[in-house]
Amino acid sequence: MDGAQQRTHTRSDAVRSRVALTDAVERLLREGRVDFSIPELASEAGLGVATAYRHFPAPSDALHAYYARAAGELVEALRDIDVDLDPVRRFETHCREWIAQAQTWGPAVRHIRSHEGFIERLDNGDPSIVALYSALDAVLQALVDAGHMPAGDRRVAVLLWITIFDERVVYDLEHHHGWTAEQIVEHLGQAARGALRIT
Amino acid sequence: MDGAQQRTHTRSDAVRSRVALTDAVERLLREGRVDFSIPELASEAGLGVATAYRHFPAPSDALHAYYARAAGELVEALRDIDVDLDPVRRFETHCREWIAQAQTWGPAVRHIRSHEGFIERLDNGDPSIVALYSALDAVLQALVDAGHMPAGDRRVAVLLWITIFDERVVYDLEHHHGWTAEQIVEHLGQAARGALRIT
Numbered sequence: 001m002d003g004a005q006q007r008t009h010t011r012s013d014a015v016r017s018r019v020a021l022t023d024a025v026e027r028l029l030r031e032g033r034v035d036f037s038i039p040e041l042a043s044e045a046g047l048g049v050a051t052a053y054r055h056f057p058a059p060s061d062a063l064h065a066y067y068a069r070a071a072g073e074l075v076e077a078l079r080d081i082d083v084d085l086d087p088v089r090r091f092e093t094h095c096r097e098w099i100a101q102a103q104t105w106g107p108a109v110r111h112i113r114s115h116e117g118f119i120e121r122l123d124n125g126d127p128s129i130v131a132l133y134s135a136l137d138a139v140l141q142a143l144v145d146a147g148h149m150p151a152g153d154r155r156v157a158v159l160l161w162i163t164i165f166d167e168r169v170v171y172d173l174e175h176h177h178g179w180t181a182e183q184i185v186e187h188l189g190q191a192a193r194g195a196l197r198i199t
Numbered sequence: 200m201d202g203a204q205q206r207t208h209t210r211s212d213a214v215r216s217r218v219a220l221t222d223a224v225e226r227l228l229r230e231g232r233v234d235f236s237i238p239e240l241a242s243e244a245g246l247g248v249a250t251a252y253r254h255f256p257a258p259s260d261a262l263h264a265y266y267a268r269a270a271g272e273l274v275e276a277l278r279d280i281d282v283d284l285d286p287v288r289r290f291e292t293h294c295r296e297w298i299a300q301a302q303t304w305g306p307a308v309r310h311i312r313s314h315e316g317f318i319e320r321l322d323n324g325d326p327s328i329v330a331l332y333s334a335l336d337a338v339l340q341a342l343v344d345a346g347h348m349p350a351g352d353r354r355v356a357v358l359l360w361i362t363i364f365d366e367r368v369v370y371d372l373e374h375h376h377g378w379t380a381e382q383i384v385e386h387l388g389q390a391a392r393g394a395l396r397i398t
Contacts, residue, residue: 032314115231115310117371153386155376160390163368169358172316177354187352191359194393 018055018065020045025066029108038062063112070105071128077101078135087142091198094139095189098165099181103174106167113168118159133158140196149198157196164192217254217264219244224265228307237261262311269304270327276300277334286341290397293338294388297364298380302373305366312367317358332357339395348397356395363391 024045028036036044041062042052056062077097085093114121121129136158143149149157165188173179179187192198223244227235235243240261241251255261276296284292313320320328335357342348348356364387372378378386391397 034314110316111314113312113314115233115312115367117309117367117375119371120375123375156372156386159368159371160363163362163365164359164394166362168314168316169362172318172358173355176316176319176322187355191394194396195363195390197393 014055017045017047017051020047021052021055021062022066022069025062026105026108029066029111032111034111035059067109067112068128070109071132073105074098074101075128075131075135083138087139087146087148088198091139091143091193092189094136095165095192096185099170099185099188102165102167102170103181106171107175110168110171118162119155122155132162136161143198149196160195161192164188164195213254216244216246216250219246220251220254220261221265221268224261225304225307228265228310231310233310234258266308266311267327269308270331272304273297273300274327274330274334282337286338286345286347287397290338290342290392291388293335294364294391295384298369298384298387301364301366301369302380305370306374309367309370317361318354321354331361335360342397348395359394360391363387363394 021041024041025036028034028041028044033040036059038052038056038059039049041056041059042049045052056065077100078094081090081093081097083090116124118129118133122133133155137154140149140154140157140161144151169188170184173184173187174181220240223240224235227233227240227243232239235258237251237255237258238248240255240258241248244251255264276299277293280289280292280296282289315323317328317332321332332354336353339348339353339356339360343350368387369383372383372386373380
């Protein structure tokens with residue numbers, strides 16, 4: 001193996017280890033094991049402790065990486081939605097995709113909600129929050145442009161939408177209130193429409 | 200001092216210590232010190248470590264006691280609202296009082312949100328949640344009775360109201376968006392009215 005191949009191999013090993021560790025964070029969180037140590041994370045991932053420490057010096061680093069991945073998956077899914085849809089239909093499609101996403105990572109993410117608010121993290125330039133804001137703001141802008149929503153404080157409108165679509169709310173409705181995804185989409189979508197005065 | 204006096208004295212000392220420790224939890228949380236130890240809590244309260252352990256064997260016990268006190272203060276404040284108010288006015292008065300309360304304990308409580316949802320804790324009989332549900336449900340029942348709100352899934356309606364009035368949202372709007380209490384009351388109240396279809 002020459003030098004270039006060696007580097008490629010090493011890099012893809014690193015990517016694989018990082019994915020395995022981030023997957024392990026998700027499994028630990030789903031079990032409510034929020035206070036895991038790096039050796040415990042390594043064990044869950046089936047990797048050596050030194051490898052785990054190389055990727056994540058502290059558990060908080062692993063939690064941030066997992067949160068960023070989940071938020072990134074949400075933003076990617078929302079970006080795939082057709083921008084040429086009728087604005088109200090586009091809003092509804094975002095609501096539907098959001099619930100589908102929240103059902104995948106919500107059972108883990110609900111354990112690690114930040115104490116910092118959405119606006120605080122937006123102002124601090126948190127990349128996950130900036131990307132999510134940008135995706136949702138575009139949907140609301142189209143509603144305003146089409147006369148389906150009053151122009152107003154857009155940051156607060158996005159904050160309200162995110163607040164109503166909280167993954168803990170979705171989890172609660174699915175696992176403790178017995179609602180189907182379709183019922184959750186319909187009810188939370190209607191609540192967000194009412195809160196944002198979308199007609 | 201006879202036996203009865205001794206017991207009374209001891210009991211009031213215990214009450215004072217518990218209040219001092221619970222006050223200390225609030226100060227630690229406001230500073231973001233969520234992971235305090237019992238000796239740290241004792242030091243913050245100006246009490247002996249043995250006394251602190253007697254009240255709170257683990258930090259989670261102290262956090263629960265603080266959360267229950269804050270939730271109890273909210274319910275007490277809501278109970279003081281005149282039940283004979285016009286139903287919509289009564290709803291608005293609850294919104295106003297809730298924001299005033301959230302401004303007092305929100306900066307601490309936002310650090311310790313449960314990963315369990317509202318419905319899950321209601322079903323588990325969590326006394327703080329049951330009392331809050333009961334207070335809010337009565338306000339919504341009056342709105343339904345007066346024809347100002349559609350009858351529907353009441354647990355979900357209370358969940359939505361609580362979700363929109365989240366202390367982290369209130370903190371974010373006050374400290375990072377520069378809104379006054381009056382602006383927060385008006386905007387979140389209007390959002391909750393829209394979400395719950397209150398007319």
